[in-house]
Every structure is written in structure tokens, then in C-alpha cells.
Amino acid sequence: MNKPSESSSPPPAAPTSPSALAPAVRATGLTVVRGTGPVLHGLDFTVPRGRITGLLGPSGCGKSTLLRALVGTQAKVTGDLTVLGHPAGAPPLRSRVGYVTQAPSVYLDLTVRQNLDYFAAVLLPGRAAAARRHEEVEQALTSVDLTSRADALAGNLSGGQLGRVSLAVALLGTPELLVLDEPTVGLDPVLRRDLWNLFHALAADRGTTLLVSSHVMDEAERCHRLLLMREGEILADDSPDGLRTRTRTATVEEAFLHLVDEANAARSAH
Numbered sequence: 001m002n003k004p005s006e007s008s009s010p011p012p013a014a015p016t017s018p019s020a021l022a023p024a025v026r027a028t029g030l031t032v033v034r035g036t037g038p039v040l041h042g043l044d045f046t047v048p049r050g051r052i053t054g055l056l057g058p059s060g061c062g063k064s065t066l067l068r069a070l071v072g073t074q075a076k077v078t079g080d081l082t083v084l085g086h087p088a089g090a091p092p093l094r095s096r097v098g099y100v101t102q103a104p105s106v107y108l109d110l111t112v113r114q115n116l117d118y119f120a121a122v123l124l125p126g127r128a129a130a131a132r133r134h135e136e137v138e139q140a141l142t143s144v145d146l147t148s149r150a151d152a153l154a155g156n157l158s159g160g161q162l163g164r165v166s167l168a169v170a171l172l173g174t175p176e177l178l179v180l181d182e183p184t185v186g187l188d189p190v191l192r193r194d195l196w197n198l199f200h201a202l203a204a205d206r207g208t209t210l211l212v213s214s215h216v217m218d219e220a221e222r223c224h225r226l227l228l229m230r231e232g233e234i235l236a237d238d239s240p241d242g243l244r245t246r247t248r249t250a251t252v253e254e255a256f257l258h259l260v261d262e263a264n265a266a267r268s269a270h
């Protein structure tokens, strides 16, 4: 990736931190019904601008559903969900929000560059945008460190490389908000570190807001902010330091378990 030598810990917020601006995402009473019942239960949270927010919680707690609601692809959403000043899914957001699903969205019978050229043409159509498209494709390839595989058929890439092509597609058009659903699943530790370094570079250099889901608690330590989820509810909305201090624990994983115990105790007291 483009800055592999960076440290994995989040840098301190600068005095003019973009997080002081209006949040990139604001949810109030966000409820989603899937199948026979609600899977998100009236959530209230914000995602600060220009920072990396980790959405963490066990499998099935509702992370993907929340991300889908945010990008406007989820049905049966109620409550208020504002993204970059617009209702989630509104047309003006299409070029301002990049979304990477868990399954790579890539054409296997095209090369890496052909995939990017295709999506760039959808995003930035017309002859007049040809130079900009070329620039965006080159920049996206460099960001995910796939320039040397640009002419490889996507179907011949490894799972990790395919994931990076998907990420490169989401980077086209330099979106202000990147929504990434478990982007590091199945990656080896070196690739995982490189990807996190790229996320930090995007936040620091371009002011990109990143919302990254994961069920691996040690990734929480790499985020500026955390939304900890369980069973369709938000258990905590805090920084990793704030969480550890508040729960008097040494790791975010211990903090999470502490909050789960607290929530269970509160439930059985009622």
C-alpha cells in the first residue's frame, strides 16, 4: 500500500480536526426490519468527519444491515439517517460515498484496469472527463498497490487482491465517505496492516471519513472512534482510550465483554 511504514496506532486529533465539523453521519432512532422482525432497534449515533470509525460486534449483530441502510440499499428503514447532509441513499450522495461489500464486486473476465475503467466510465461519463478518469484509475491502482497487476485478469487474482480491486473501485471519484464491510477478512497480517495504513493515509491526507466494520476486536485499536454493537443495539460510541478508561480494562475486547455483562445485568434486573 502507499504508506506501509506508518505506525498502526491512530494519530492524535489535530487542533483543527475535521471531527469538529458536523458529523458525516447522524442516525436518530434508526430501526430496520428484516424478515420477521427488527434487526436494528432505534439506534442513535454519529460518525465524525475525516476520522476512522470502527463498527465492531459479533457476527449477526447487524453491522452489514447498518451499512446497507447508510448507503441506501436496505429496505424497511425507519428513523432519521442523514449522510453528508442528505437523507441516506439520496441521488447527490452517489458519487460522494464509496461502498465495499463483503463479497468483491468485480468482473472476473476483465483485467484489473478494465474493471476500473468500466466503473470510472459509469461514475464520470463523457469524453470531456477522459483525462480525469485516467487520473482516478491510476491513483486508485497506486493506493491499493495493484499497479503491477493492472493487466492481470481479475479471475486470476487471490482473494486478498480481489478485495483490493473492489476497494480501488470504491476509491474512484475520491469519495468523501468510504463505507467498508469487513475489508480485512481473510487477509494475512501484513496485508491487514498495509490496508489499515492506507485507511489512515486516506483520512489524514484527503480528509476521507471511513466507517469500517469488523468482528475482530484487535482492529478496534486502529480506529479513532468505535461503535460497539450487539444484537442490533449500540453498546458504546467512544474512542478506544475512552472505552478502556471508562470500563477500567486493558483492551477494547475486555471493554466489550464488560459492557456485555453490564447490559445483561441491567436486562435481568428489569
Ligand SMILES: Nc1ncnc2c1ncn2[C@@H]1O[C@H](COP(=O)(O)OP(=O)(O)OP(=O)(O)O)[C@@H](O)[C@H]1O
Pocket: 034, 035, 036, 039, 057, 058, 059, 060, 061, 062, 063, 064, 065, 066, 215
Ligand atoms: N435477507 C435477510 N432476511 C432476514 N433476515 C436477515 C437477512 N439478512 C440478514 N438477516 C438477519 O439480520 C441480522 C443482522 O445481519 P447482518 O448481516 O447485518 O449482521 P452482521 O453483523 O453484518 O454479521 P456478519 O458479521 O456475520 O456479516 C441477523 O440476525 C441476520 O440473521
